[in-house]
Amino acid sequence: MKTSSENEIRYDRFGRMEYHPDFHPNHKRPFSESDLEYLCKFWETDHRQTMAFALGRTEHTLGVKVASLKKRGLYEYYKSLNKHW
Numbered sequence: 447m448k449t450s451s452e453n454e455i456r457y458d459r460f461g462r463m464e465y466h467p468d469f470h471p472n473h474k475r476p477f478s479e480s481d482l483e484y485l486c487k488f489w490e491t492d493h494r495q496t497m498a499f500a501l502g503r504t505e506h507t508l509g510v511k512v513a514s515l516k517k518r519g520l521y522e523y524y525k526s527l528n529k530h531w
Contacts (some may be wrong), residue, residue: 448519455469462506463495463505470503472503477511479530480531481501483529485512485531486524486525487531489525508526
């Protein structure tokens with residue numbers, strides 16, 4: 447049986463929801479090509495929280511992934527892929 451503290455939703459100092467198994471089922475799983483395309487295509491226009499719920503990951507994880515893709519020169523590739531989104 448889960449205690450109430452295990453179900454508690456917590457936020458970091460920036461107001462982002464921290465990992466919670468009910469809201470982030472894809473935590474620590476690899477990003478699919480579709481996930482990466484969605485992330486890059488809507489990163490500049492959609493709300494971070496909406497994207498986090500849609501992808502089942504934390505907002506922080508999405509920010510780290512975008513920074514990594516930009517650093518490796520893959521952000522624009524996925525943004526213009528037009529295969530899944």
